[in-house]
Amino acid sequence: GESVGLHLPTLSVQEGDNSIINCAYSNSASDYFIWYKQESGKGPQFIIDIRSNMDKRQGQRVTVLLNKTVKHLSLQIAATQPGDSAVYFCAENPFTGANSKLTFGKGITLSVRP
Amino acid sequence: DGGITQSPKYLFRKEGQNVTLSCEQNLNHDAMYWYRQDPGQGLRLIYYSQIVNDFQKGDIAEGYSVSREKKESFPLTVTSAQKNPTAFYLCASSADRGREQYFGPGTRLTVT
Numbered sequence: 001g002e003s004v005g006l007h008l009p010t011l012s013v014q015e016g017d018n019s020i021i022n023c024a025y026s027n028s029a030s031d032y033f034i035w036y037k038q039e040s041g042k043g044p045q046f047i048i049d050i051r052s053n054m055d056k057r058q059g060q061r062v063t064v065l066l067n068k069t070v071k072h073l074s075l076q077i078a079a080t081q082p083g084d085s086a087v088y089f090c091a092e093n094p095f096t097g098a099n100s101k102l103t104f105g106k107g108i109t110l111s112v113r114p
Numbered sequence: 115d116g117g118i119t120q121s122p123k124y125l126f127r128k129e130g131q132n133v134t135l136s137c138e139q140n141l142n143h144d145a146m147y148w149y150r151q152d153p154g155q156g157l158r159l160i161y162y163s164q165i166v167n168d169f170q171k172g173d174i175a176e177g178y179s180v181s182r183e184k185k186e187s188f189p190l191t192v193t194s195a196q197k198n199p200t201a202f203y204l205c206a207s208s209a210d211r212g213r214e215q216y217f218g219p220g221t222r223l224t225v226t
Contacts, residue, residue, distance in 0.1 A: 008154055032212065032213065034214060034215075036217075041220075041222075042219055042220065043118075043120075043204050043206075043217035043218050043219050043220045044157075044204070044217045045217070046214055046215075046216065049214055089156065089157070093212040093213070101147075101159070101162065101211055101212050102212060102215060104149075104156045104157040105156055106154070106155060106156040107156060
């Protein structure tokens, strides 16, 4: 299958443990952030998003934390499962108005050990 | 069943040939995007379109062309001018610029 994780940073976790995936974003003016999951050979899937007026948002087994002071975004996955193994991307919207569009990070590979 | 479709999943072409990648969406989204993905790199924006009959160059538009004649369709042509066309190509759409984008399954293009 397609391997999009070559040369990307890798986080290895034990099945059942919690995972924390971190992302540093570039623009202090960004007002919207998204986490995507991409399995090998597939397109990215939306996981969760957060706006800049929030510090934390929870979904099913996932939590996104936003620290605007240090321009840091994190994704926490509770009770990590083998199906969580994938490449995870953060994306930000650093532009406004007519130029508004997402900018994607390079991605982090999550590897879940059985 | 709503979503984005890309075809074909795998595409092989000889160097010097133009090739067109298909992208169709039935989400009624105004904005559509084409990205290129290479191993170890993030998504790089090739072209995007905010509305029918309008499109803008992204960060790596050289050697590519697009059209947006219908809201549902945003085909990408990889021309012979693209120096290194072998890559994984992803199409996406969104209801609004700068917001959540929905991705298709991708097309793996190999040029030899």
